[in-house]
Amino acid sequence: MTQATYRHYPSFTRRYVRSVMKMLGLPKKPRIEAEIFGEMVHDEQVVHSINGEILMLEWHHGREGRVVVPEPSLSEWLQTVQLSRVQGDAWSWPWEFSSLSFPAKQIFHGHSVHGALVAWLDSTMLPARYEAFLSAHGNMHGVDMQGLGDPWLIVAIHNPLDTRPGLNPTMLRGAFRPSQITDFINREAIEHAGGHAQPLADQEGMILRAVVRYVLSLGMYLSAYPEALSSGVPGWMKNKHPEGRKGVPFAHIGYDREDRELKAAMTAPRTVAPYWRQLRDERFYRGKWADHRRGSRYVLVSGYEVGGDRTVGVGAADQVT
Numbered sequence: 001m002t003q004a005t006y007r008h009y010p011s012f013t014r015r016y017v018r019s020v021m022k023m024l025g026l027p028k029k030p031r032i033e034a035e036i037f038g039e040m041v042h043d044e045q046v047v048h049s050i051n052g053e054i055l056m057l058e059w060h061h062g063r064e065g066r067v068v069v070p071e072p073s074l075s076e077w078l079q080t081v082q083l084s085r086v087q088g089d090a091w092s093w094p095w096e097f098s099s100l101s102f103p104a105k106q107i108f109h110g111h112s113v114h115g116a117l118v119a120w121l122d123s124t125m126l127p128a129r130y131e132a133f134l135s136a137h138g139n140m141h142g143v144d145m146q147g148l149g150d151p152w153l154i155v156a157i158h159n160p161l162d163t164r165p166g167l168n169p170t171m172l173r174g175a176f177r178p179s180q181i182t183d184f185i186n187r188e189a190i191e192h193a194g195g196h197a198q199p200l201a202d203q204e205g206m207i208l209r210a211v212v213r214y215v216l217s218l219g220m221y222l223s224a225y226p227e228a229l230s231s232g233v234p235g236w237m238k239n240k241h242p243e244g245r246k247g248v249p250f251a252h253i254g255y256d257r258e259d260r261e262l263k264a265a266m267t268a269p270r271t272v273a274p275y276w277r278q279l280r281d282e283r284f285y286r287g288k289w290a291d292h293r294r295g296s297r298y299v300l301v302s303g304y305e306v307g308g309d310r311t312v313g314v315g316a317a318d319q320v321t
Contacts, residue, residue: 003238004072009099009115010242012054012158013037015169022167041137047130048143050173054156056133057097057119062248065097067241068118069234070218071254072103077266078217079106079210081300082275083185089178090185090278092296093120093153093219094229098251100215101237108210109203111160116211123152123177150177155212161204172200172208178293185216218253220276220298225262228253265302277301 017037018028026032040046040055070078100116107113121129131142156173158165174190183189188209190200200208222229234252255262265274279297289297 002072003236005104005238006069006101007104007112007114008067008101008241009117010158011058012051012117012156012169012171013058015158015165016040016051016055019165019167019169038137041134042139044141047134047139050171053154054117054171054173056130057117057154057156059133059136060129061097061099061117061119065099065248066095066251067101067248068095068098069101069237069250069252071234071236071252073266074221074253074255075103076106078221079214080273081217081220082273083213083216083220084275084277084301085186086182086278086295087280088182088295089293090182090295091153091178091216091219092151092223092293093118094222095251096121100218101241108214109206111207113160113207113211114158116215117154117156118215119152119154121152121154123150126152152177153181153215155208155215157208157211159204160207161201172204172211174208174212176212181216184212188213217276221300222253223292223297224276224299225255228255230254262300265300274300274302 017033017040020036020040021028021032026036040052046052046055096119098118098120100118102113102115104112127143134140134142153176154173155176156171159170159172162168162170176184180189190205190209190212230252231249232252233250234254236254237252255266276298277300278295279299280295282294284297285292285294
């Protein structure tokens with residue numbers, strides 16, 4: 001088994017708190033770090049900012065999230081699969097709170113990315129999620145916000161263009177309702193987050209688009225190959241997680257090397273890239289798939305045979321249970 005070094009998602013909370021301590025000239029002591037964090041979660045400007053959202057998501061991730069590690073060759077290959085046009089609610093994700101780890105040699109729009117924070121939430125529960133986070137730290141005021149009534153995808157990464165992340169760390173963050181996920185798949189549209197978020201510079205937007213495209217492609221892969229997902233620390237991860245991730249279980253995503261057609265789609269020379277084809281017919285959402293939103297399942301159409309009509313995974317998808 002080929003091993004690879006991974007870039008894991010680091011704690012923005014720790015970076016943010018320590019950057020404030022550094023600007024104030026305070027020593028790195030756990031007591032002082034806890035005091036600064038306590039002041040942050042009582043500061044309404046912080047709580048209602050994108051930074052406050054990241055603090056909340058990381059807190060929940062530490063209690064109920066997953067560290068997800070895709071197999072190295074699969075991870076790189078997912079960037080080559082095209083996202084074909086889709087309709088309606090077009091995506092799903094297995095976890096509410098998760099972080100993705102990337103092989104160290106993998107790049108996104110020319111830049112290395114230290115993992116990604118991925119949240120897939122029932123937006124009507126967001127106020128309660130904020131309340132749980134804030135009340136755990138003595139802030140009983142909560143936040144003034146309305147639930148959207150839809151699942152909400154949030155993808156956030158540490159800004160690889162930061163020149164001094166130790167002093168002023170920033171995050172690149174995209175948030176999508178189901179209709180906006182469809183817009184992104186069809187035309188890579190990212191709406192400005194609004195509120196206290198600053199508009200992304202062109203280069204920042206391209207990096208974030210590349211990561212969001214990867215997340216969507218990985219979700220499509222999991223819908224086509226749910227058996228590829230396993231629990232535990234993978235044998236192909238050469239390095240340990242720098243945060244330790246105590247209490248946060250690992251999940252890993254591989255591919256079946258005995259699956260001849262999938263292996264061919266991943267390795268054979270081709271002039272046409274493979275692409276994900278959306279399954280919308282109601283027969284694909286019966287039995288064990290009945291709880292999946294219609295349009296959230298995919299099959300892989302191989303592109304290694306120009307003009308061919310072979311479709312990887314269609315046989316399994318056609319079996320209605």
